[in-house]
Amino acid sequence: MTGTRTQVVWDYAPAPESPDHVRLRDSYGLFIGGEFRDPVDGERVPTINPATEESVAEIAFAGPQDVRAAVEAARAAQPRWAGLSGLERGKYLFRVARLIQERARELAVVESMDGGKPVRESRDVDVPLAAAHFFHYAGWADKLSYGVGGREVAPLGVAAQIVPWNFPLLMAAWKLAPALACGNTAVLKPAETTPLTALLLAEICQEAELPEGVVSIIPGDGSTGATLVRDPDIDKVAFTGSTSVGKDIQAALAGRGVSLTLELGGKSANVVFEDAALDQAVEGIVNGIFFNQGHVCCAGSRLLIQESVADVVVGKLWERMGRLRVGDPLDKNTDVGAINSREQLERIEELVDAGEGEGAQRRTVACELPDRGFWYAPTIFTEVAPAHRIAVEEIFGPVVSVLTFRTQAEAIDKANNSAYGLAAGIWTDKGAKAFEVASALQAGVVWQNTYNHFDPSAAFGGYKESGFGREGGPAGLRPYLRIA
């Protein structure tokens, strides 16, 4: 740092969130038919805290017979569940929403322990939004026909739902709330590395006295999910995860007439115009790519900056990145927590290596990282060409690739130059320009002068290879209903 200005360095004392009130069991069974059961043909594996590499609890993974049992339980429960009045179904969901709120602190801590995300995010984003989703869809349960143009509707039946490890509880809520509101029963498979909050949600289902079999929660790895989507007695598959697995699922369902919703990967463009409020934009860029360590399907991982301000923005961004606090997810001051798993860390490292190998300029923040656990310091690439792997492939980590543009038309072309189409950001102070660019971007969500905002009333989902179907709002009902 040069210049005469006095550099003020803020030291932050540790502000750890206490896990004292968390009551985790040593071991969790499969939640099938309203009770926790030992697996019949599955195994038991530890779930790891990625910040310490220590086991948090032992988890049962579902084997093929366990998957079958869960689907059977869902099938058996479905007619009675659908036969309840919409008001009564909704009241169960309201109960779930309230119980999530009551156990919010515990859920937030467990989410951060199991997945590595900063507790500030678990507390302020994941858990409140999960409760809000149940609250929103609870209110739809007795108003379904209003959500589909006044048509008579019927549930699809049994929904198989597979969620990722980046927002474990929130994604479970996104899946379960609309499915149940519409009168379906569900078998939910949480992600291999982050099953805990879904199992706490299973406890909440018990506390809410949800009828047995309406929700089953069966942790497992990819093979459990593959078995679940191939089960002959499911009517619906809803998957959030990688595009490659999504394609496998779509192919596996070929010719079966099973309804499918896919919420897949992205390489979302965050477009900064020269007339933007640049300091505000920098905050938005940081939120867009470093939120949840960049483990976000809609992360603003392709940063497109207008050439005239590119150096200024990159300079401000780099300075801001240096002030991000990387470390203990349970510290309330932490901005960037642990990478979710060793496998994901290796994936990030491989793509960063590819970026350097292809000639992009890499800068990684020099910060102290804990000795144990999985960590990746915030990283920026400049001199990125559109064909570089780091501009094309989803890194799913705290790594941003910067490209530049000269004109609005070029910005739109570059933003749309992707197989994905999940989200995009626009930074400009000109309203007319923002609306015009937003309408030209092939993306399911477009944020102007903000990024990574979510709401249960607002549809979320992708264009192109980012998937199909929507979650949130009335559009989120449609994938779980048929027109009678």
Next chain:
Amino acid sequence: MTGRLPVRKTYKLYVGGAFVRSESGRYDGSRGFNVPRGSRKDVRDAVKAARSASGPWAARTAYNRGQILYRCAEALESRAVDFAVDRPEIDASIDVLVHYAGWTDKLQPVMGGINPVAAPFLSFSLPEPTGVVGVVAPDSPALLGLVAELAPALAAGNTAVCLLSGDHPLPGLDLAEVLGIADVPGGVVNLLSGRRAELAPVLAAHHALNAIVDVSEDAALGAEIDRLASESVTRVRHSGPATSYDEAVRDPLSRLEAVTELKTAWHPVGA
């Protein structure tokens, strides 16, 4: 020799607004006519034409697209006698066009709206066309079964590549002449005759296709379409053919949703 020698029609494919022979030079016979037997290359050319026409068609106002669809209904009414199709099927096809002409500017208020988000933003979700839609048309009813899928695709702002029935391609090829005089821009609708088993997989596997509507009622072909579509996450809708006006409009939202994306935009309110 008495009387006048009638002028026969030479049937052609309809690609990019032009009436063309199959690049392959192949043909099949149908009801005394030689019908071009479209090739893989014809499918690719048609998708390219549809892709080029997609942006400008989507950018037209809903009012304008509605008028053009209504113009298609007018043109079909006036040419009804030219079709080798029973009059009730023609009438139903005309009425389906009228029905979907009216959807162009209703889709947005019905499918979209302002989202009451719990934060200071104007958030709204609006339907947009998915882009290029493939239609694998049924054998029967050859005209109505085609129009019932083509009309919603166009009303939602998509362009289309339609594989006509192999058994009964003439009504679809005749429809090209209706579209050609109804101000439908070139490339917005492309109509290919040929053998479904040969062409449908090429269409389904094409990465520039955004959605495919399969009305073939061929389960094995349908499964193959699903598999090929998965390679680029193409949206697929399978359906039996509409056999009456009532069936074609019983559930228009499902037809429209199958070819529509919903975009959610967030704009800040306040500083």
